[in-house]
Amino acid sequence: MAKVHAYLNFNGNCEAAFxxxxxxxxxxxxxxxxxxxxxxxxxxxxxxxxxxxxxHTALMINNESMLMGSDCMEAFGPKAVFGTSSYIMLDTETPEEAQELHKKLSANARNMEMELGETFFAELYSSFIDQFGIAWMVHYEGDKKLG
Incomplete structure (x- = not known):
């Protein structure tokens, strides 16, 4: 089953917040x-x-939940508008789970920010705004775990 983590966006003060x-x-x-x-x-x-x-940065809140965050960069789009700048991140246990969740949640997506695929920080990652305006990240870290 996927884990749900909170991911917060900041306008340049993420480090101070964390x-x-x-x-x-x-x-x-x-x-x-x-x-x-x-x-x-x-x-x-x-x-x-x-x-x-x-x-990207992350803090374990308990054995199951993390608080994560980043600074919004104008080069990647508008700065964060608080109250509408939250993502729900699903941290999956297998690549198959990531693929299934991405497929189901992104059906009729309003905005596909990043298709599910490999990145330098995850074996599989995607981000999108679903058909209801909810922002999601699907993530399978695999063999790219941080230290």
Missing amino acids: QFYLTVFGGSLLGTHRYGEMPDDPSFSIAEEDKDKIM
Whole structure:
């Protein structure tokens, strides 16, 4: 069964927010990727002042739930509008589960942001806005686990 995690978007203050969440929940960050670590891609570029911003970070809240977040980058679309900037992330246990959830949830999607496929951080990943306007991420990490 898929696990549901909260993924929060910020307008440049993700790192400060997660430092605060550490004081609230304890524990440690499971890993942090910055935009400057992304592989070079000629189809888009990251402004020098944005390279240190958070592309992805995560904090385990309990044995089953994570709080995750990133800074929104104007290069990838509009900045976060709070109240409508949340994604529901389904962290699947198998590639088959990821494929099935993606197929079912993305039927008649309003916006396919990223088709299900391999990335540098996951064996399978997709993001889209479903037919009802709900933002989803389907994720199967596989052999690309962080340290």
